[in-house]
Amino acid sequence: MSGSEIWADVAADVDLTVAPEQRRRIGVVGAGAIVDNAHLPAYAAAGLEVVAIHDLDADRAADVAARHGIATVHSTLSAMLDDPSVEVVDVAVVAHAQPDIVRATVAAGKHLLCQKPFTPDLQTGRELVELARAAGVHIAVNQQMRFEEGIAAARSMVERGWIGEPTAMEFRTNIATDFSQWPWLLASERLEVSYHSIHYLDSIRSILGDPERVFCHGGRRPGQAPRAETRTMSTLVYPDGVGAVLHVNHENIAGDVRAEFRIDGSEGSIRGTIGLLYDYPHGRPDTVELFSRVLPTDGWLPYPVTRRWIPDAFVGPMAGLLAAVAEGGEAPTAAADNLHTLALVEALYASMQTREAQKVEA
CATH class of the missing domain: 3.30.360.10 (Dihydrodipicolinate Reductase; domain 2)
Incomplete structure (x- = not known):
């Protein structure tokens, strides 16, 4: 068996293509370097649509939005969560700031991809997983390696x-x-x-x-x-x-x-x-x-x-989340699994x- 024949099956296993029917409109919370250089280029390459962005630094958010063709810059998190065009929220902030954003997003009924580490401590992680489960919301964690x-x-x-x-x-x-x-x-x-x-x-x-x-x-x-x-x-x-x-x-x-x-x-x-x-x-x-x-x-x-x-692997956690939202089941990096990490x-x-x-x- 030749090398090309051997690797065909592996290449299929590692494919990160997101099917059109699984795609959802994304809003991003955070406009730091990792969003600018990894999240947004990866999503664009995968054909995913980012429709809005919010950051505490409004000028930074506006700059990132302009360079990546994001139509809406929200001045507050609540405005982002009230935006009907946002179906999935990608949270890319420091760990200690993430839990409150997750609580608000779950309350708004929107699915989330969270930065790693998911929470500063295991107890908070368990709390957020239970909140999401009760609300019927999917949470995945951006463990992209x-x-x-x-x-x-x-x-x-x-x-x-x-x-x-x-x-x-x-x-x-x-x-x-x-x-x-x-x-x-x-x-x-x-x-x-x-x-x-x-x-x-x-x-x-x-x-x-x-x-x-x-x-x-x-x-x-x-x-x-x-x-x-x-x-x-x-x-x-x-x-x-x-x-x-x-x-x-x-x-x-x-x-x-x-x-x-x-x-x-x-x-x-x-x-x-x-x-x-x-x-x-x-x-x-x-x-x-x-x-x-x-x-x-x-x-x-x-x-x-x-x-x-960087940036290619960053589509993986989002692709897993979108598949779970569209088809049911759990994403490979679902927050419940990430509690073990x-x-x-x-x-x-x-x-x-x-x-x-x-x-x-x-």
Whole structure:
């Protein structure tokens, strides 16, 4: 079997096309850089219509709207929620500001895509999930890394049994991140796990499921600007000897960038790179290679990745939400599922504080 024949099925699995009958008109809350550079370009490329935007900085909202062809700039959240043309609300604000916006949007009966982390704490997340369930409103969370083509392709290969039974997964990232791009993060009491490794954790969950216990050590570089952890080493323990490891450092002063992932199984392995982190924020496509005794492959077989994490993967969570709204069921990153990612984050911070392994309680 040729490489092109092998990859045809994987390409179908990672396709992010939104069917015309699933599309709904979108209103965006927040006009920051991630909306400008990721959300809006991804939605435009997918043929999704953004009809309105609101931000506390009215001038910023007007500028973003003008450049992306958004017809309406709302001066208040209530005006956005009263707009009958807005069917789905995409919330892209900091975590502590999100719950009140979610409560108001649920009360207005509109479906939501929320930024990650979904809420600052697990209890609030549970409350919002129950509010939405009672109101018949769908909430999904913008955990878009699981839709990044490299990660999505790797998940497809695992699900097809091409590496046999998964035994281990790892992310190893050694980069220099200028956190001054996000001034509010410099003073945050939580940083690396809540705002970066949460992507890896959600991606691991999408492939291996939920771990039983975790351990995490977090550290800082002397003299660094951020208050919280910028270097973490985490271990996730699953039943039957399966495990996952994350080694993440944002304070690399040597310049030898590394951003890799690997999944091992009983009959093969998948390895790849996270292209975005080699040239952030522009990035490059991931690389993914498969070694399989099931197919079999002749050594390592490269998968032809063409898309990038930013902006391309950002259509994934919205596409999942729109499918759930149109057809029923749950989105892949539904808020109810994302509570498990939040619980994993909480367990890692508890381990960091106690220096002991923690059971994950969702």
